[in-house]
Amino acid sequence: MDIKKQLHFTILAICFSLVSFAQILEPVKWTHSIEQISETDYDLTFVASIDNGWYVYSQEEPDGFGPIPTLFTFNSAENNYKLIGETSEPKIAPKFDKVFELDLKKFEGQAVFKQRISTLNSELDVIDVIVEYQTCNDEKCIPGDHTFKISLDGSEIKEKEVVIDERSQQLSSDLKLNIVGWDKYEAKTIKEKTNLSIFLLGFLGGLIALLTPCVFPMIPLTVSFFTKSSGDSKKGLVNSLLYGFFIFIIYALLSIPFHLLDSLDPGILNNISTNVTLNIIFFVIFIVFAFSFFGYYELTLPQSWSAAMDSKANKIGGFIGIFFMALTLAIVSFSCTGPILGTLLGSSLTADGGAMQLTMGMSGFGLALALPFSLFAMFPKWLNSLPKSGGWLNTVKVVLGFVELALALKFLSNADLVEHWGLLKREVFIGLWIIIALGLVLYLFGKIKFPHDGPIGKLSKYRITTALLFLAFAIYLIPGLSNSKYSNLKLLSGFPPPLFYSLYDKTSECPLDLNCYKDLDVGLAQAKQQGKPILLDFTGWACVNCRKMEEQVWSTTDVYDMLSENYVIISLYVDDKKLLPEDEQFQYLRQNGTVKDIETIGDKWATLQTINFQNNSQPYYVLMDHNLELLNTTNAYEPDAEDYYEWLKTGLENFNK
Incomplete structure (x- = not known):
């Protein structure tokens, strides 16, 4: 590949990375066939079936900055066969493309590619072909590839079958909830x-x-x-x-x-x-x-x-x-x-x-x-x-050192939350942050020195201002040590441990002392008994946006009252590392043929979310009734409390109908 193509591919690879992969997409399906033309020659046909609204691009290199062209790579190892001519494709006129703002040859609906080969080895029986392509709609692009294993006699090549036992099959089947109502509501994606x-x-x-x-x-x-x-x-x-x-x-x-x-x-x-x-x-x-x-x-x-x-x-x-x-x-x-x-x-x-x-x-x-x-x-x-350049550069480094200390505690806190060790309860975490902030203030005022610090003369206005800002931050943190209504430090939601992970006694281990259930079956039974709709909450102990939702949105009066009075909350923690009982552990066979071991509570809920909602991000909220029928669109991170309240209100109205 020449330098131009390398740069072209690099730029597009970065563009692909900027596409959200929260939803699992596969807009193109590939099939193939083979036809013998003579004793040595064969025609290989590759068919791309393309979802409505999506495109696959021509093999031609675009003029200027455009999509990655479709590329077929034929494995002719050991000179088993040779290609006759180039891979053909449908002949179409270029169309204007909204993504790249160019006139491009792009296929929609179906595209058929053909390649003739001539065998050089009588023992050749299987050909490997890889197609790499880019598929786009009018909003986004994703890369794709597919590997073909083609038998010269046209017979189907069976991949090695992965088998899981009957118990695993049954437990895997239990994860499929048969949610209904998708024809009424579409999933709501996370805001950009x-x-x-x-x-x-x-x-x-x-x-x-x-x-x-x-x-x-x-x-x-x-x-x-x-x-x-x-x-x-x-x-x-x-x-x-x-x-x-x-x-x-x-x-x-x-x-x-x-x-x-x-x-x-x-x-x-x-x-x-x-x-x-x-x-x-x-x-x-x-x-x-x-x-x-x-x-x-x-x-x-x-x-x-x-x-x-x-x-x-x-x-x-x-x-x-x-x-x-x-x-x-x-x-x-x-x-x-x-x-x-x-x-x-x-x-x-x-x-x-x-x-x-x-x-x-x-x-x-x-x-x-x-x-x-x-x-x-x-x-x-x-x-x-x-x-x-001067001593002020070293001061910047030392300030960053204090910031690194504070951030280090976040990772220890994540491990502590997932394993429930109880080492860094919320008040302990906040107390350590206060000490670090005050240590930084003392450093900026010249009371603490480090190896590369020189003598400090008159304190600059920038140094004093920075010190005062961190002092104000330490003062802001102090209410977080209390068991009062002021302990919810909304500006820091998601960084300290959740409010219920506290040194003080709490009425429940649920956000904001709300009633919630951490098992799906138990929660469903309670919803039926109470005659209330369900808020299915896919969350995580180490989920920052989940804490922001709970402490900034759920804590508002309207949302809190709506949740506490009208909904049964089922919070499923996808990162809970507590092991399932041995008789509930099993293997789940994914669609791509690989096997996932379901050993922990988190494994179970994360897989359930992926199977039923084709989504693996948190927070993720679903409103449904006792019959597992959707009551509104699914929802994700929604920092606007009024919008979230209206979403809950609409779900309740649909339930009452």
């Missing part, structure tokens, strides 16, 4: 602003990384290199813009492997996010990052890596050389950017958006890091306005 917020947080992280000693001094040096070394100001500008673009690409691409994991098993990122061992590892890593920022040691990638990248940049030059220069920056700045990237990685994987949020965060981070190199190249006089 959730992903926009993580992008903005990533962008903020990138801006902070710019103010560290590893990155800040590089800005004027790199810009000057591009604007002066080429001898051509226009070429220097183009090179610096390309340099910034490659910085963005490198950081955005770091999230791609997590999308591949997500596509293999929709529940795998949730399993990662709630994995106790992983959360404890993140806790330890963040502690290590914090003390690195304090100046007790430096965390760097092997120097040989940066030397190798720098050598390649100097030898190759041009387009590829600039890419290696950007990669060199990413490596040499790791001691400062690594902890911030670790924060993004850990926060995304232990949140509800998984790979999607990670892509948004990493893209925001890369964009913020890249912008100065491009902007200062466009307006070189701005370089004169940059502050000089």
Whole structure:
């Protein structure tokens, strides 16, 4: 593949990553057939059946920035056969495409592709073919691939059958609820602003990384290199813009492997996010990052890596050389950017958006890091306005060290919640955050020093302002230590443990002391007995958005009264690691032929959600009656309390009808 195609594929791979994978989509189905033409020649036919509203694109390379063309790869290992001519496709005229804003050849409904082959080996009996394609509708695009195993005699090739025992089959069948009412209501998807917020947080992280000693001094040096070394100001500008673009690409691409994991098993990122061992590892890593920022040691990638990248940049030059220069920056700045990237990685994987949020965060981070190199190249006089490097850069690092300490507690809290150890009850967590905030205030006022701190003269207004902000934050946290109505720190919902995970005695282990049931069968029985509709709440102990909904939306008067008086709440925790009784553990055979071991309560509820609602994100809310009939659209993260109340009210009205 040439350089143009590599760049083309890279850009589109990032675009694919920006598509939400909360819903499991498969808009294209493939079939094949074979026809013998002569003793050695065969015609292979591949048929794509395309869902209404979706398109598959031609094999032709588009002019300009367009979709990935359909590509067939024929496995002719050991020269068993050869291709005769090119793979044919339907002849159609180009149409305007809203996604790429180009006239493109795209197929809808059905597309038939044909390829003639000639066998070279009489022992050849099976041919492997892979088709890679892109499918889009007028709003989004997703990548796809399919592998064909074709028998020359036309017989069906049976894949190795995966068998589960009768007990597992029966228990798997019990997970299918036969929900009715889908013809009336469609699923409501998570609002895009959730992903926009993580992008903005990533962008903020990138801006902070710019103010560290590893990155800040590089800005004027790199810009000057591009604007002066080429001898051509226009070429220097183009090179610096390309340099910034490659910085963005490198950081955005770091999230791609997590999308591949997500596509293999929709529940795998949730399993990662709630994995106790992983959360404890993140806790330890963040502690290590914090003390690195304090100046007790430096965390760097092997120097040989940066030397190798720098050598390649100097030898190759041009387009590829600039890419290696950007990669060199990413490596040499790791001691400062690594902890911030670790924060993004850990926060995304232990949140509800998984790979999607990670892509948004990493893209925001890369964009913020890249912008100065491009902007200062466009307006070189701005370089004169940059502050000089100095001790203030180390102060930024130490402040970040305190932030890393606070974030480390979040990961320990996740593990504690999932395993119910009781180590970090809500008040203990908040108390430790108060101590960290006050420690930072003392540092900024010069009462605490770290290894790389120099003598402090007169305190700057920025230092004093920052200290006062953190002091105000510590004061804001103090009511969280109480057992009063002021303990619900709404601005921090989702970060501290939930209100019911408390040192104080609570009437129930449900959000806001509401009555809820954590078993589906028990909850259904209670709903029938009380004659009330059901709010089916797919949630998680380590689910940040779930806590935000409970503490910011459910806590409002109208919503709280509606839930407490008119609904039976069934809260199913998809990350509950408590083992099911042995006679309730089983194997579930997925549609893709793989087997999932259902061993914990969380495994059971997560699989039930995926089977019945084709959704694996939390929070996820379903209103239904005793006969499992939907009463309204399904709902997800809805931060607008009025909209959520209207949704509940409509469901109740439909139930009463």
